[in-house]
Amino acid sequence: MNYEIKEVGDILKAPTQGNGLITGIAFNSRQVIAGDLFVALVADNDGHQYIQSALDNGAVAVLVDNKHVINAEIPAIIVDDTLSALQQLGKYRRNQVNPKVIAITGSNGKTTTKDMLAAIMSSEYKTFKTPENFNNDIGVPLTLLMMPEDTEVLVVELGMDRPGQLTILSHLVKPDIAIITMIGEAHIEFFKTRANIARAKLEIVSGLKNDGVLLIPFDEPLLTQVNIKQKVSFFGQGFHEIEMVSDHTIFDYQHIRFAISLIGRYNIMNALAAISAGILLHIDLKKAAKALQTFDLTKNRTERLVTARGVVLISDVYNSNPTAVAAVLATLEAIPAPHKYIVLGDMLELGEQASDLHASLGQKVLDTSVDGIYLVGRLFNENMAPLIKQNFDSKHLHQYETDQLTELISDLQQLGETGDVILLKASHGIHLENVVNALMK
Numbered sequence: 001m002n003y004e005i006k007e008v009g010d011i012l013k014a015p016t017q018g019n020g021l022i023t024g025i026a027f028n029s030r031q032v033i034a035g036d037l038f039v040a041l042v043a044d045n046d047g048h049q050y051i052q053s054a055l056d057n058g059a060v061a062v063l064v065d066n067k068h069v070i071n072a073e074i075p076a077i078i079v080d081d082t083l084s085a086l087q088q089l090g091k092y093r094r095n096q097v098n099p100k101v102i103a104i105t106g107s108n109g110k111t112t113t114k115d116m117l118a119a120i121m122s123s124e125y126k127t128f129k130t131p132e133n134f135n136n137d138i139g140v141p142l143t144l145l146m147m148p149e150d151t152e153v154l155v156v157e158l159g160m161d162r163p164g165q166l167t168i169l170s171h172l173v174k175p176d177i178a179i180i181t182m183i184g185e186a187h188i189e190f191f192k193t194r195a196n197i198a199r200a201k202l203e204i205v206s207g208l209k210n211d212g213v214l215l216i217p218f219d220e221p222l223l224t225q226v227n228i229k230q231k232v233s234f235f236g237q238g239f240h241e242i243e244m245v246s247d248h249t250i251f252d253y254q255h256i257r258f259a260i261s262l263i264g265r266y267n268i269m270n271a272l273a274a275i276s277a278g279i280l281l282h283i284d285l286k287k288a289a290k291a292l293q294t295f296d297l298t299k300n301r302t303e304r305l306v307t308a309r310g311v312v313l314i315s316d317v318y319n320s321n322p323t324a325v326a327a328v329l330a331t332l333e334a335i336p337a338p339h340k341y342i343v344l345g346d347m348l349e350l351g352e353q354a355s356d357l358h359a360s361l362g363q364k365v366l367d368t369s370v371d372g373i374y375l376v377g378r379l380f381n382e383n384m385a386p387l388i389k390q391n392f393d394s395k396h397l398h399q400y401e402t403d404q405l406t407e408l409i410s411d412l413q414q415l416g417e418t419g420d421v422i423l424l425k426a427s428h429g430i431h432l433e434n435v436v437n438a439l440m441k
């Protein structure tokens, strides 16, 4: 981006001080590079404390609120509220660059579908995608502002954990195509029912263009009954699964063979969502197939890693909820390996249903042929372990508190031989990524 400080002041109808050309944006002073506008956000901490550190790192100006007094020498844009100013700027950028926008939400699979779709779109168009999973009220405007001038297609992920959030984000990005990947139980604590989650996910159509298309899975009744003015299309039918091997999945769709560089039957659904959006923007299916052979996947999403000892780790540690756990257990069951182990950490934000939902996965764990079970956290240990103990050799059941990751790491470091598989899955708050990182050292 290239905006003069005064231009940003005009966009935001806000007073400015100083001159300079803004070429990038950052809200963390530690990540500021020369030319950036530093946005001082107020969270648990107050970002205004880090203005000097941002300037030292090369910030050309700072976006600050008028409750803070700022030295007149510092190039600045002064607003009422820095987060809403960030969103306003993002909206301006969206309209100025004016790409085709494909917005993706869903309880699971947003980031994976976003990465797949961006790879497909890049075969034909200058494409920009959400970095990592910057999908909230901060991440979405940041994505819009990071989008290069010549972007033809923007693939943007929209997340939410409360009703109303997607309405705001959808109006911000104004999608041409909106995708809902699936409805699960993620964040159900704040919704109580899956029906309420579906209703909140459907808010994605509130900013969808009148001639836009909503893409939804054909087999989710909470979505297929939707009644909206825009066109609705379905994905997920008409494929023929051929094979799932240890590091990729093969299926046929419309007479084209797809070999996606990921395991998990659910990733066929994610791929079909991405392919269907590709078709809407006239991408040739052979090009889509090529793009999905090797694409850049955000880490820790059913990511296959191999340790120095040759043990395969399936790292699925960014988030967790019952549908996702069931899906990866089925995947683990389907892939060949001499020995298999599972490490399950608690699933968070499930509210009053948490105990039942943790218990309900017990039979699925027992039905998966594994040689060892490692449970991390109170919820699994209190609610699932009793059933496992009755039906599984207790020598091979290992239990940890969430503050015992060091013990877990040292146990896993001894575990398995070449070709054996360890699946790790937990909510992000359990921080199994630290275990994965330690095992990969």
Ligand SMILES: CC(=O)N[C@H]1[C@@H](OP(=O)(O)OP(=O)(O)OC[C@H]2O[C@@H](n3ccc(=O)[nH]c3=O)[C@H](O)[C@@H]2O)O[C@H](CO)[C@@H](O)[C@@H]1O[C@H](C)C(=O)N[C@@H](C)C(=O)N[C@H](CCC(=O)N[C@@H](CCCCN)C(=O)O)C(=O)O
Pocket: 027, 028, 029, 030, 040, 041, 042, 043, 044, 045, 046, 047, 048, 050, 133, 134, 135, 136, 137, 138, 139, 140, 142, 159, 160, 161, 165
């Ligand atoms: C408010 C804020 O600025 N907090 C970010 C900030 O935390 P901190 O805990 O450090 O904030 P803190 O309160 O200490 O500091 C206040 C401010 O001072 C800044 N600061 C702090 C120290 C310093 O030396 N310099 C500095 O500039 C700091 O960047 C922050 O702006 O610094 C972290 C590391 O850089 C980021 O990770 C955080 O980003 C949040 C999570 C975010 O919302 N990030 C956006 C970009 C995002 O999209 N994040 C995604 C996903 C969000 C998500 O959970 N999505 C949900 C759904 C949506 C939920 C909506 N509630 C889902 O997918 O299910 C992600 O982190 O993965």
Ligand SMILES: Nc1ncnc2c1ncn2[C@@H]1O[C@H](COP(=O)(O)OP(=O)(O)OP(=O)(O)O)[C@@H](O)[C@H]1O
Pocket: 106, 107, 108, 109, 110, 111, 112, 113, 133, 135, 159, 181, 182, 266, 267, 269, 270, 300, 301, 302, 316, 318, 319, 323, 324, 325, 327, 328
């Ligand atoms: N279509 C799907 N159905 C069920 N589970 C899925 C599906 N897609 C992905 N998952 C599970 O969810 C995990 C996270 O995937 P992904 O990151 O794509 O989801 P997400 O919705 O973007 O979540 P986040 O925004 O937190 O990254 C996967 O590793 C897998 O365990």
Ligand SMILES: C[C@@H](N)C(=O)N[C@H](C)C(=O)O
Pocket: 187, 318, 319, 320, 321, 347, 348, 349, 426, 427, 428, 429
């Ligand atoms: C980390 C956040 N995006 C998320 O998905 N949280 C849920 C509760 C999880 O980690 O499972």
